[in-house]
Amino acid sequence: MNLTHLTKSLTLALTLSYSINTLALPSESRVPGGIAIIELDKVTSTQAPEATLNGQRVMVTQESGKWLAIVGIPLKAKIDEALTVKAAGKSYSFNISDNDYPEQRLTGIPSKYVEPDPKQVARWREESKVQNTAYKTWSEPNAPVLELAMPAQGPYSSAFGLKRFFNDQPRAPHSGLDIAAPDKSPIKVAAAGKVTAVGEYFFNGNTVIVDHGHGLSTMYCHMSRIDVKVGDQLELGEQIGLVGKTGRVTGPHLHWGVSLNNTRVDPLLFVKAQ
Template identity: 50%
Template structure:
């Protein structure tokens, strides 16, 4: 074989290889659908680039010590097509959103006030909503300890993320989290290390805990029977948070777990390796 032919074969083989093999985090999380996550490779530089999506700062990490990636939560209301994240220097990096259809869920509640609250309860609901929205906007500098999360409880998945929900026949907001069916008193554990940033007993959510895992990655646990942490507590991965219950708008004991990225509620199943397209 001539040297020229050998060089040609080697060049063709190199061109056939992907420019960058996907890392573990990209394979785990890159599901760019409404309510999903987009993982976008960033320009190489010494310090972590800063990036935003929908005017919210993004979680940026080093993947496999090879590349910087931005991890963006995509709203459930997003439409299929091309979207962009924006770098601090004004450059825009594109990613494609593909469509995803979510099924319906019909729930019958005994307490009609949890379907159509009276004016006094509406004031309370708005006040509690403002507290929770502020918590979801938290963006701390800490690096998440892990992105393949542990399941917060031992229990079967009962209601998936994104379900179009109807309470007593009336449509309400889609299901913003993942439900685990488990007996009252079952221990709830932190799926990753973090700091407790909010606790409360709310009209819809019942007893609730927010944990900041870092850089806009937030867990919310609700309907608890007891809260066993306080604001400011630092939790190790696997630390006890509270116990499963049925407080607030719930038809039975279960854990409702929200995951929020860049102030956008996304499918928690992504983070535990249980995502179903």
Template identity: 45%
Template sequence: MHNNKPGDFSPYASVFSSRRTALGAIASGLLLPASCVFAKAAHHAPVAWPHALQVPGGVAHLALGPAATRPVVRTAEGDLPVLVLGDASGWTAVLGIPLAAVPGEASVNISPAEGGEARKLAYTIAPKKYREQRLKVAPGKVDLSAEDEARYERERLHLQTVMATFSEPLPSHLKMRAPVSGRRSGSFGLRRVFNGQARNPHSGMDIAAPTGTPIVAPLAGKVIDTGDYFFNGNTVWLDHGGGLLSMVCHLSRIDVAVGDVLPVGKRLGAVGATGRVTGPHLHWSISLNRAMVDPALFIPA
């Protein structure tokens, strides 16, 4: 078995998160300090959602300043497209920070849409310590057979392509609603220990609810993947645009199909206990520029 398999109820997220390497010295004319990043926010109405939290698993709001057209922003590591919202009076890059990111200085690359010199924009990732949880599950869900190992690998590769989705139109706003009502039974970033074996941090929010409880779309989006996965059980992925995706899993039933376009609040399935679980609940993950980020940042407290 692989000791680096994630140990949450949606294990694929950490597989895709890449560790940030330490950034080398960058010419001062190209790298803006974090104070400059936020000083420009006064030029336009700031992005309200999700809440900004510049930690591993959080979201950064990087003010890009005014421009006639939307700038193109990509991550410095991985060269991944970043969601940019706003208007000509001021643009903001809304950046997902991977759970595996190393605290410290980081940057994104900005290319003006109308031409001009590309530049780097700096931001700082603060450290955050997440809690630990110990769980008992069926041994076959931790120590995989050769057959299950092969299935897991096939699913992992498939879900890499799902998470790479970056589509338009971009979302008009990023404020979400919880997909189901209930008690939060597992928080994002929780480091899981299954049967005494440590796994990667929990990449989503668990919400306890009885089997059959309706699950709804947290934000308008298009269904881009459904399936029954080894760890996640019955799963639905929604594309909200601009590299912002939602995943809900462990469903008892799936009521949508790939290609369906759902308004916010539309039913997409029901709570269940499929996949690797200790009881019925909903696991909800949010991916932003292929980084799993804390869903709590997208919903009212």
């Protein structure tokens, strides 16, 4: 190989590695339920700094020698209040803009899922604690996972963030993506990880939560069958169960949730090939 060829090959290799790195980051969207990518430019350490938002650890990754915080923005964040990431004793404030998520009105929901009795409310509270504990998991088994694969095949039946009305009553916004995959079709985990919660929950039905490290978890709900248990280590694409219609649903689908720094964000921001 002569020098010209070598230079060309090196240039190509550098260009490819740069574009691969760039493509690997989640899509940035500074809106409630979105993701902010904050350059921690006041950090001089060669070690990844610990960064937090509202006291919750946030994912930090490195690209082209820069430390970046990958921050989930709460759906209830107010657009007129700046958010502040803290890292290595420094603060980074940023603003978000409005995202006017559309309304969704669903009718024909069994009344127990719209106006649960006190016993059902108590059950839901206990289940929420288990799920929140799973979401708060902080582990560093590997480098941060920056990209997720679709866990099921089917049209998207409800987008993330929809302002929801069940039988005309306002309820919490939609905190995941609904994929209308056929009943009993396979659900495949969106990245390698460890199962942190498995349960039969009041609203979410049969559910699995998987921790991918660095504050990133994925959640799979309404399953007809669960094939994994808490503590299982999963490879990307391993089957974790089957699509179903358990819990508060109007038909079979997979509700797929993605949580970053204990904040539910739009799953599609982590999906590259759609």
